[in-house]
Amino acid sequence: MPASGPEAPNTSRQRLEARESTILDAAEQVFTRAGFDGAKVATIAQTAAVAEGTVYLYYRNKQDLLAGVVGRFLGTSNVGGGGSHHLRGQRRDATRTVGALPPQLNTATI
Numbered sequence: 001m002p003a004s005g006p007e008a009p010n011t012s013r014q015r016l017e018a019r020e021s022t023i024l025d026a027a028e029q030v031f032t033r034a035g036f037d038g039a040k041v042a043t044i045a046q047t048a049a050v051a052e053g054t055v056y057l058y059y060r061n062k063q064d065l066l067a068g069v070v071g072r073f074l075g076t077s078n079v080g081g082g083g084s085h086h087l088r089g090q091r092r093d094a095t096r097t098v099g100a101l102p103p104q105l106n107t108a109t110i
Contacts, residue, residue, distance in 0.1 A: 020058050023048045024072055027065045036066060 026048035030039045041062055045052040059065045 019048075019050065019054070023050065023055055023058055023065075024068050028069045028072075031066060031069060036062070041065070 023044065027039075027044045030044045030047055034040075034043070039062065041055055042052050044065065045055045048055070055065070059068060
């Protein structure tokens with residue numbers, strides 16, 4: 001039975017945003033523990049308690065996930081505040097930021 005009460009998301013949008021936030025939380029944990037190169041999308045999915053395919057519904061690839069984590073850290077992601085169109089734009093900006101990092105940068109130390 002689904003959760004109910006004041007803490008439970010009650011609209012489709014709220015559920016989608018809650019799941020995206022859960023995936024970002026899991027990605028942050030896995031990237032922190034394993035670094036970018038050592039992280040696996042399957043591990044992120046397992047940590048978020050979702051199917052691996054579900055992660056790909058929200059993020060194209062591991063770099064897109066990292067951009068989401070970085071964007072949220074920098075305050076550019078607005079989960080729950082601007083809808084998925086806004087999030088895609090913010091994620092694209094964060095992806096550009098991550099893409100501009102020098103290749104020798106070890107993301108495990110970020």
